Amino acid sequence: MHGPGTLDDLLEDAREAGYEISRRTIHDWISLGLLDNPQRRGAGRGSRPGLHSTNQRKLFLLLLSKRVEMPKIPALALVPFGIWLWWGEEWLPTRQALKAFRTWFGDGLRRKQVCVEAARATLEQIDHPAATETARNRFVRLFAEMSYQGGTTPELRNELEDAARAVFEPPSVFTTSSLARAVGPASMPWTLEMLLDRIDSTTSAMQAVRDNKVDEELLVRSRALYLQTKHWYEDLRPGLAAQAVGPFVGLYREQNLDDHFNNIGYEVFTAIAMLLVSPIAQAQFPPSG
Known part of the structure; x- marks a missing residue:
């Protein structure tokens, strides 16, 4: 491979690497953000x-090799996005x-999956041992439905x-008590108000x-927030893991590269959410101009 190339060069690259792909598929990949539009050279008839x-x-x-293990386009779109x-x-x-982000997120099934994942991840953080399965299922259903x-x-x-x-303050425990519950490590406690903000x-x-x-612009700001949060979290994670007890023990485990890759869509979506509602995030990563 020597420098930039035309669509014909891409087809030749694929053949030399042992892959078969059509011109139509390449054009589809460009429209979906898996590849960028080629840089035009000249205009009008006879342009190169x-x-x-x-x-x-x-x-x-890279996309051709990843397509073997990730044949579905929304998942493959995470490669250029990552x-x-x-x-x-x-x-x-x-x-x-x-x-690419819109392609990953664009289909209705993906949107439902993101909402259900957000609901289950939140439940995992706030669940109380005394909560009933009925209460847990109702919370996940309503959270996912409202988000979707x-x-x-x-x-x-x-x-x-x-x-x-x-599920956070089950009535069997808290009805007769004036106490409010906070969960998680002391340095990152969760309250009911924080849950509702989420x-x-x-x-x-x-x-x-x-x-x-x-x-x-919003995507660039979300990237900056995502990277800062990642660095901040990785610095704190060992201490959080040491403090975690009960259902929180698994929340702060060390992630491998596959974990990071599989979570990037959801985590950037979460960063977008923060920038839309959090005054602190908005002040730290304000819109340009």
Whole structure:
């Protein structure tokens, strides 16, 4: 591979690496953000074919190899998105990363999965041993349903708050007590108010994605928040793991590279949620201009 190349060069790269792929599939990958548009050379009739950068040619071969283990397009879209997230604009343009993120998140099934994952992850953090399975299932169902809809009514919001309280502060324990519960390590305690803020932020982020309001600027800010949070968390994780007890023991385990990769879509979605509702996050990573 020597420098930028045309679509024909990409096809030749694939053949030399032992892969078969059609021109139509490459064009589809470009439209979905798996590859970037080639740089045009000249205009009008007789113009020369556009060029894909050296990095895009490398990405193309990586996608071909990953397609064997991740044949579904939404999962494959995390490959270019992860490159942009971890190594930045010099490796892959933000315009492509945004298209890749939308491709990963774009189908209804993925949206439902993200909402259910958010609900279950939250339940894992706030669950009380005395909570009933009925209360837990109701909380997950309402959280996922409200998040997926990307909006709520006062009635549904009150119902979800009741469901959250039933698993966080089950009435069999807290009805006769004036105590309020806080869970997790002392340095990162969770309260019911924090739980409700998490629900509101997830709902706001889902609405933004559904309405195509996640633009390049918001994605860049989300990347900055994601990277800062990752560094901050990795510094704190050993101490948090040492403090964790009961159901929280597994929350702070060390992740391998596959764990990090598989979680990037959800974690950036969470960063978007924070930037939409958290004054602290908004002040730290304000919009440009």
